[in-house]
Amino acid sequence: MNFKTVSALAIAFCFVSSPVLAQEAEDAAPAAQQKGYIETKTTVEKESVVLDENGNERVALVPVSKVLPGDVVIYTVSYTNIGEDGADNVTITYPISEELEYVADSAFAPGASISFSADGGTTFDEISNLTVSIDGEDRAAAMKDLTHIRWVLNDVLDPGSRGFGRFRARLN
Amino acid sequence: MASRFYLLQSYGERRNEGARMDQTMKLKPVLPVLSLVSALFLGVAPSTANAEGTIAGTDISNTASVTFDVEGTTLTQSSNTVTITVDETLDVAVVLQSPQIAVAPADTDRVLVFTVTNTGNGVEDYTLTVDNTDATDDFDPVAATPSIYFDSDNSGDLSPGDEPYVPGTNDPSLNPDETITVLVANDIPAGLNNGDIGRSSLVATANTGSGAPGTVIAGAGTNSVDAVVGSSGATASVAGEYVVSDVAIDFQKSATILDPFGGDQPVPGATITYRITLEVTGTGTATGLVVTDPIPANTTFVAGSITLNGIGLSDQDDGDAGRYNDAATPAEVIVVVGDIAAADGLQAVEFAVLID
Numbered sequence: 001m002n003f004k005t006v007s008a009l010a011i012a013f014c015f016v017s018s019p020v021l022a023q024e025a026e027d028a029a030p031a032a033q034q035k036g037y038i039e040t041k042t043t044v045e046k047e048s049v050v051l052d053e054n055g056n057e058r059v060a061l062v063p064v065s066k067v068l069p070g071d072v073v074i075y076t077v078s079y080t081n082i083g084e085d086g087a088d089n090v091t092i093t094y095p096i097s098e099e100l101e102y103v104a105d106s107a108f109a110p111g112a113s114i115s116f117s118a119d120g121g122t123t124f125d126e127i128s129n130l131t132v133s134i135d136g137e138d139r140a141a142a143m144k145d146l147t148h149i150r151w152v153l154n155d156v157l158d159p160g161s162r163g164f165g166r167f168r169a170r171l172n
Numbered sequence: 173m174a175s176r177f178y179l180l181q182s183y184g185e186r187r188n189e190g191a192r193m194d195q196t197m198k199l200k201p202v203l204p205v206l207s208l209v210s211a212l213f214l215g216v217a218p219s220t221a222n223a224e225g226t227i228a229g230t231d232i233s234n235t236a237s238v239t240f241d242v243e244g245t246t247l248t249q250s251s252n253t254v255t256i257t258v259d260e261t262l263d264v265a266v267v268l269q270s271p272q273i274a275v276a277p278a279d280t281d282r283v284l285v286f287t288v289t290n291t292g293n294g295v296e297d298y299t300l301t302v303d304n305t306d307a308t309d310d311f312d313p314v315a316a317t318p319s320i321y322f323d324s325d326n327s328g329d330l331s332p333g334d335e336p337y338v339p340g341t342n343d344p345s346l347n348p349d350e351t352i353t354v355l356v357a358n359d360i361p362a363g364l365n366n367g368d369i370g371r372s373s374l375v376a377t378a379n380t381g382s383g384a385p386g387t388v389i390a391g392a393g394t395n396s397v398d399a400v401v402g403s404s405g406a407t408a409s410v411a412g413e414y415v416v417s418d419v420a421i422d423f424q425k426s427a428t429i430l431d432p433f434g435g436d437q438p439v440p441g442a443t444i445t446y447r448i449t450l451e452v453t454g455t456g457t458a459t460g461l462v463v464t465d466p467i468p469a470n471t472t473f474v475a476g477s478i479t480l481n482g483i484g485l486s487d488q489d490d491g492d493a494g495r496y497n498d499a500a501t502p503a504e505v506i507v508v509v510g511d512i513a514a515a516d517g518l519q520a521v522e523f524a525v526l527i528d
Contacts, residue, residue, distance in 0.1 A: 040238050040251035067232075067256045068400055069225025069293055077236040077251060087240035094236045099226040099258070157240070171258065172226050 109165035112151035228260030228294030229395030260294035260393030263402035274417035284412035290346035294394035310368035313358035382406035
């Protein structure tokens with residue numbers, strides 16, 4: 001794995017948003033006695049035009065459970081350290097189902113290095129470094145070949161801290 | 173410092189019914205050894221790739237996994253699973269397969285060939301109708317009875333075994349991407365003029381619903397997912413065309429005799445030169461014209477004597493249009509004249525025989 005190049009990619013994301021957000025202490029309190037516990041939650045949403053309180057149209061993310069071929073959906077994985085210890089090397093892996101095609105450049109994970117797999121999660125790297133074997137010949141991986149997205153936090157995730165990663169995918 | 177120890181878990185899965193959205197799961201941390209075992213389940217799901225999109229009713233479920241190190245121990249946990257269900261798009265495409273069909277007034281059961289393809293992502297039944305009301309053509313073909321057939325024997329034309337279509341009884345049920353061939357039979361009215369054009373359309377409409385793209389028919393799709401009218405409006409109509417064409421072929425044969433004495437007597441040793449002329453009149457093209465003429469008894473074909481429009485043709489079955497076929501009984505001269513329209517003018521085939 002080429003972590004230097006992956007880190008270079010992560011730097012590009014860092015300026016977009018500050019690293020992990022501090023969480024209110026009371027949120028973490030119920031599970032605080034459990035050692036090393038990170039809670040993750042996934043949502044899937046779709047951009048929809050909605051009317052705000054003034055009757056103006058705006059684009060909002062709304063939860064989606066039904067899709068049609070060609071639709072673009074947005075997956076968000078949020079994570080919170082609800083334990084009492086800091087967590088190192090926090091690595092979040094998300095499968096991209098075969099029916100879904102990752103939308104290029106849509107991955108967004110503040111404070112994390114983003115990488116991808118095109119071989120079912122065995123190896124992870126920048127997309128441009130991934131290859132797939134077609135009829136015995138290696139070729140550069142295309143968006144449709146990606147099987148997993150992964151983000152690795154650059155820093156220790158302190159107790160009570162949280163963050164998220166997000167990407168878009170199009171239904172084939 | 174904890175060792176770097178990345179564990180990956182994949183929970184991509186697919187179910188064919190029953191969308192559900194699980195609540196956030198709080199899983200107990202698992203030991204690294206167990207996580208290694210679960211990592212063996214990594215894999216790519218079997219292909220369901222489809223040209224027209226993911227099959228309606230498919231559930232796409234995904235779960236995030238997180239690994240992290242705390243005080244030297246690597247732990248793995250999973251998120252809740254989110255599931256999205258693929259709704260059904262209702263779409264159809266109709267494609268004309270026939271060229272313009274040349275017809276004569278009062279012809280019956282003249283057939284246009286169409287294909288109907290399910291371009292949606294679920295199994296769908298379609299209603300077929302014939303629409304002959306085109307206002308811009310010269311005449312309206314009259315739908316025969318029955319007017320629509322399935323090409324049961326895949327001959328590409330109407331055959332005795334082809335199954336007639338009866339609306340509501342044998343509406344074609346097509347899988348996503350599936351195509352069927354449909355034959356539309358029309359009768360041609362009498363009293364038409366040369367060159368008149370008549371159009372006939374095949375209309376295919378999804379039984380589940382049609383109309384404005386985006387219209388939702390709740391619960392009407394495969395596995396009771398919602399059905400959504402696709403970009404085609406879930407109906408398609410394509411016209412085929414008939415042209416009135418009273419092509420006639422004027423056919424003449426003549427013989428010229430040259431006897432050994434310079435006269436024109438049919439005596440042994442005299443040469444007979446046959447001349448066959450074809451001339452096409454009317455509108456349209458006479459296709460596939462072939463002149464076949466047997467060698468008369470008591471005569472012998474003169475080798476190398478075949479001509480088409482004055483140009484010599486070889487006796488062999490080769491690249492040119494003519495040949496002498498002595499395998500036939502009696503032997504015969506064959507000249508393939510081909511497709512001829514009135515504008516091509518008179519076509520003349522000549523060959524010679526010797527009186528035995």
